Amino acid sequence: MISSKIIRYVHTNNVLWQASNKSLLGKLRKRTGYTFSNCKKALELHQNDLDKAEIWLKEQAQALGWSKAEKLQGRSTTQGLIAVxxxxCHGALVEINCETDFVARNKQFHGLADTIATAVFQHALTLPNDKAISKIILDAEALKTILAHDGKTIADHSALTIGTVGENIGVRRALCMSVSPDVKLAGCTHPAPINPVPASFGRYGSLVAYRTAQHNEQLGMQLCQHIIGMNPTKIGDPNVDQPIKSVDDESVMIYQEFLLDPSLTVQQLLIDSQAEILDFARFEMGELSEEKEQLKAAETCG
Known part of the structure; x- marks a missing residue:
């Protein structure tokens, strides 16, 4: 009888222990996204301490990521996202690249893009807004050293994700903009996400700084959509610039047909809205890569 009770006790505790371990494994896998075997090893090494196991996993993944980053360096990254x-009064526009469209849709890559965009935005908050517009452009080297919310650099976060997804990842460029309180700032991406958190992702992105005497919450977003769709090269000055004959080839924004209402030019829209565009920026995913490839082709032909 006693022996039977001992056996039942041991069996029950073993079942409870296994159930507890499975629960911890499930939580750790959900938190990190790493494999069953790696999560099991992390828990075993840290006596089932979930937080310590998660930290260890991320350290291992980051170390592996740096190793993979060295091996994958130079591989083409023509896919990715524009984040806004x-x-x-502040805005950030960032291009984050990867090798394939599959990874560009990956949850881990989206998490990286959000982390990077937030870090760049926090950097934008340090810009002075004592003049109408302050703007800086950051290249790939400058972006590597910017700190994220956890004190790690953008380069560290990129390496961690490289270790997870197994593809080369690059943060190609970013633009930070700050405006004075009397100037409005708007931004958007295309395609527009359903739930931006907090960054908005797409293959195109734009920022626009403008003034208006009217209360029109939609104007900034509409101008951003126009900038993405029509790709103007500059705002234009009616005292200096003249419209060209072909409307379809017009690159000066004020003389372009307004994307959302072709019966109007942007100039007429601004007059009707008592508005003035002060500055804008537009990123298209991969556009710099295309330019480099064209230059290489031209050099080869030459």
Whole structure:
């Protein structure tokens, strides 16, 4: 009888222990996205301490990521995302690249893009807004050293994701913009996401700084959509610039047909809205890569 009770006790505790371990494994896999075997090893090494196991996994993944980053360096990254974050006075526009469209849709890559865009946006908050517009462009080297919310650099976060997804990843460029309180700032991406958190992702992105005497919450977004769709090269000055004959080839924004209402030019829209565009920026995913390839082709032909 006693022996039977001992056996039942041991069996019950073993079942409870296995159930507890499975629960911890499930939580750790959900938190990190790493494999069953790696999560099991992390828990075993840290006596089932979930937080310590998660930290160890990320350290291992980052170390592996740096190793993979060295091996994959130079591999073409023509896919990816444009990320935009904007508030009333500050905005950030970032291009994050990967090798394939499959990874560009990956949850881990989206998490990286959000982390990077937020870090660049926090950097934008350090820009002075004592003049109408302050703007800086950051290249790939400058972006590597910017710190994210956890104190790690953008380069560290990129390496961690490289270790997870197994593809080369690059943060090609970013633009930060700050405006004075009397200037409005808007931003958007295309395709527009359903739930931006907090960054908006797409293959195209734009920022626009403008003034208006009217209360029109939609104007900034509409101008951003026009900039993405029509790709103007500059705002234009009616005292200096003249419209060209072919409307379809017009690159000066004020003389372009307004994307959302072709019966209007952007100039007429601004007059009707008592508005003035002060500055804008537009990123298209991969456009710099295409330019480099064209230059290489031209050099080869030459």
């Amino acid at each position: 974050i904007v508030d009333k």
